[in-house]
Amino acid sequence: MVEKRVREVVAGVAQMTGAKIDLSYEPGYPVVVNHARQTDFAIQVAKEVAGDVNVQEMPPLMGGEDFAYMLEQRPGAFIFCGNGDSAGLQSSRLQFRRRRDRLWHVVLDQAGREHAGRVNRFI
Secondary structure, rough: OOOHHHHHHHHHHHHHOOOOOEEEOOOOOOOOOOOOHHHHHHHHHOOOHOHHHHHOOOOOOOOOOOOOHHHHOOOOOOOEEEEEEEOOOOOOOOOOHHHHHHHHHHHHHHHHHHHHHHHHHHH
16 A cells, blocks of 8 residues: 555656656565554553553554564564663663662563463463
């Protein structure tokens, strides 16, 4: 759909200006589309682990994510896990040195262990 519209706009610009435009369109990553049931489940577990006040809904974002391919094949939810005011999770500057960072690491581990059975039953 996007490619079709881009080609229409380019053709219109070429016609208006008398130019010849060769368009090479290469699609990138698909759109990340969370599934409602899995997203609700992830929110519920996150609130149980981190507390209601620490779980926030993210506004839609533009960007590429390879997990989108997974969500095309299976229902699921792409979520962000915050790490406070430290470097981003995929940054080479991220270091789990501070007590809070180590605590977060422990919380993630505990959450995974406690909720693995729930996830298997959910699936």
